Amino acid sequence: MTLARRNFNKLALQFLLASTIPPTINACQRSNSDAIAPQTLFSKAVTSKVNELVPEPGLEIDLIIPTFLGNDRRIFYGRGIPKNLKVLDKFPLGTGRTKVGSTWKTWSGAGWTGQPTLTRDREKLYLTIGSYDHHLRKIDLDTNELIWKYQFDDVLKGTATIYIDPTATDDNRIVILQGSRLGNKNSVSTSKPIPSLRAISFRTGREIWKLNIKKTASYSRDNDSSPLDLGNGLLFNAGENSIGYFLNSSTKAVSEKLELLQPEILSEVQLYEERDRSRQGGNLVTESSPARLGDRLYIASGSGHIYGISVTDRQIVWDFFTGSDLDGTVAISDDGKLFCSVEKQYISGSGGILKLDPTQEPQAAIEWFLPTGNASLKSWKGGVIGSVALNDRYRSGEEFPPLFATNALDGYFYLGSQHTVTGEKVKSFSGKGEYDTPLILYQQKIGASISTPIFTEGNRAIAAGYNGVYLFEFIWEKSNPGDRQAAVNSRGEFYRLKVEQIAEFKPGVSFEATPIVWNDRVYLCGRDGWLYTLG
Numbered sequence: 364m365t366l367a368r369r370n371f372n373k374l375a376l377q378f379l380l381a382s383t384i385p386p387t388i389n390a391c392q393r394s395n396s397d398a399i400a401p402q403t404l405f406s407k408a409v410t411s412k413v414n415e416l417v418p419e420p421g422l423e424i425d426l427i428i429p430t431f432l433g434n435d436r437r438i439f440y441g442r443g444i445p446k447n448l449k450v451l452d453k454f455p456l457g458t459g460r461t462k463v464g465s466t467w468k469t470w471s472g473a474g475w476t477g478q479p480t481l482t483r484d485r486e487k488l489y490l491t492i493g494s495y496d497h498h499l500r501k502i503d504l505d506t507n508e509l510i511w512k513y514q515f516d517d518v519l520k521g522t523a524t525i526y527i528d529p530t531a532t533d534d535n536r537i538v539i540l541q542g543s544r545l546g547n548k549n550s551v552s553t554s555k556p557i558p559s560l561r562a563i564s565f566r567t568g569r570e571i572w573k574l575n576i577k578k579t580a581s582y583s584r585d586n587d588s589s590p591l592d593l594g595n596g597l598l599f600n601a602g603e604n605s606i607g608y609f610l611n612s613s614t615k616a617v618s619e620k621l622e623l624l625q626p627e628i629l630s631e632v633q634l635y636e637e638r639d640r641s642r643q644g645g646n647l648v649t650e651s652s653p654a655r656l657g658d659r660l661y662i663a664s665g666s667g668h669i670y671g672i673s674v675t676d677r678q679i680v681w682d683f684f685t686g687s688d689l690d691g692t693v694a695i696s697d698d699g700k701l702f703c704s705v706e707k708q709y710i711s712g713s714g715g716i717l718k719l720d721p722t723q724e725p726q727a728a729i730e731w732f733l734p735t736g737n738a739s740l741k742s743w744k745g746g747v748i749g750s751v752a753l754n755d756r757y758r759s760g761e762e763f764p765p766l767f768a769t770n771a772l773d774g775y776f777y778l779g780s781q782h783t784v785t786g787e788k789v790k791s792f793s794g795k796g797e798y799d800t801p802l803i804l805y806q807q808k809i810g811a812s813i814s815t816p817i818f819t820e821g822n823r824a825i826a827a828g829y830n831g832v833y834l835f836e837f838i839w840e841k842s843n844p845g846d847r848q849a850a851v852n853s854r855g856e857f858y859r860l861k862v863e864q865i866a867e868f869k870p871g872v873s874f875e876a877t878p879i880v881w882n883d884r885v886y887l888c889g890r891d892g893w894l895y896t897l898g
Contacts, residue, residue: 424527424537425483428879431476431522431589432815435655436695438753441481441880444821445898448834448868448885452507452896456888457496461518461544470495470518473888475748475813476587476652476692477876478522482565484537490886491539491565492894493519499541499563504881507896511568515561516546520585522652522877525565526592530613537565538614540600542586545576551584556621559586560600562614571614573623576602580635581665582645589652589692591660593674597629601662605649607632609677630677635666642686643667643709651692651750654701661701661721663689669703671721683725685717685792686710691750691815694767696781700730702767704747707737711794714746716769718781718801732798734789736773740811747771748813749877753781757818763839764850764858766804768824770812776826776833778805778862780850802850805862809833815877823865825878827887831869832878832897837862868897 433439458471472495479490481504488504495518501510524540531538545557558573576584583603590600590610598610611627618625635647648665653672655661659680660672665688671681691704701721707714713734720728737745752768765781780802788797812828819825824835842849842857849857870891878887884898 423485426525426527427483427488427881428479428481429526430480430524430591431478431652432692432694432750432877433879435591437652437654437692437750438694438696439756440752440817440819440878442820443880443883445819445823445825445834445880445883445885446866448832448866448897450868450895451884451898454502454507454894454896456492456494456500456892456894457498458892459494459496459518460547461495462547470890471892472890473894474520474875474890476522476589476815477520477888479879479886479888479894480523480525481879481881482525482537484565488881490894491523491525492888493521493523493541493543494888495519497543499523499539501565501568502894513563513568513570515541515543516548516558517544519543521587522589524590524592526598526612528612528614530615534567534569535564535571535614538571539563539565540590540598542588545584549584551578551582554578556623557584558623559584559602560590562626572617572626574600574608574610574625575621575623576604577606579604579606579633579647580640580645581605581647581649583648585648587650591653591655593655597674598626599653599660599674601634601649601651601653603648603650605634605647605664605666607634607649607653607662607672632672632677632679634662634664634668634670636668639666639668643688646688650690654693654695656695656699656721659721661693661695663691663693663703665689667709669693669701669719681721681725683719683728687714687746687792690748694751694753696753696765697755700781702751702753702781704750704769705792706743706748707745708743710792712790712792713737714744714792715771716747716751716767716777717792729798731784731801732789732792733777733779733801733803734792735771735775735777738773738811740772743772745772749815752816752818752824754818757820757822759820759822762852762854762856762858764852766818766860767801768816768818768826770809770814770816770826770828772811772813774808774811776807776809776812776816776835777803778824778835778837778860779803783850785847802848804848804850804860805835805837807833807835807862807864813875817878817880819880825880825885827874827876827878829873829875831867831872832874832885832887833864834866835862836865868895
């Protein structure tokens, strides 16, 4: 393909994204798209169908689901209306060994967060997925066949991020960023480099660079976070050493350091404070992925903070402190609010879900808090380990109230109103003070889960956990003013929600990963060694 043709394709893709594809996909394609004010970029609900989202022939690259939870705001999960959860196909992901503390573990398949990415390149669709057998794979979506696999030094837990490097040659034009655990031959305290984040060529499967996750006060040097492409030649990644790295996105801006070909680090942000060390020791691990709202990144750190970081200044400018270990990724709604999960650790109150207004000072930012039950599972004591799903990209009409969903360790799938509160007060996660709490429109026992549920088109939701996978359908019914069981929309109208579980998949397999949907099919990794195609 000639350079002129490639440039034409790139310009055509940009024009299509700007003018014809709904905002959801626009946000998927350009990681700086959400810099526009929410009320102008997301003024209408997305009602388009799958066949309206297929790019025109000749468009070379389409990053459909290029990162964990789909876009900069972490609220896009694919397109299509799943109608069942029958097994249509399976792809083997294998088994690998890893060392947790002083104990060797054998893990199969993929776990938390373990969400596939979806990319169209040269008119073909591909999944990429990292797994516990130490490999990153590129899979042909149509044939379910392996294209290539790349081997890391340890198991892969986090979801990849894919971006386009306009400075690169054709082979390296599409770049995969993938993290892993530190390596079976490495230890956290070693002085040698530990390359837990790597850049891989999407087209060839060849390594481009490795990033050393350096030793800090954190007891981890893994990388579970999914980075973001910030545009203008800038990437942001968070290592489990609790350092946020601003990196040069050009694959040509590399140099040899510590015997590794490494990317250019433009600046670093420390995601913990010295006082956190005295409270939590080395458990200062940042496992979540950054989300973007305008000129700020928001990221939850295991040090107990939800940080706002200025992209321009590359400094922390907002700091909401919970005191709890935080694992889930911040989800950002169309009206610019933060939905954050809280694990019950180091706090006297319950874990659960926080809704925050980042335009306010941190001490005044809480709009509501949803406490979830205390339930021990592995080393967890309760709260929410996964992230919050929002239906902002899947509302079938502007009149319907926006929803949130989450899975909790207490075994429940929660479906609630983003805006409507009950009028009652609940105790704070810290055990001090009280807050409003959201109206829960549906609550179903599905078993403990650390997976993030997803919304789909057709007013549906999917929840996966240790007991299986569940498909829900919900119908809005207009209600009377003052109905305390109804959510209120932006026009002050009341709507009740009728929810039905329409399918389940319970093969006796644990699911920790988060699914995606495409063309009415569900793609989800299990802990039994398989990537499932359900539909």
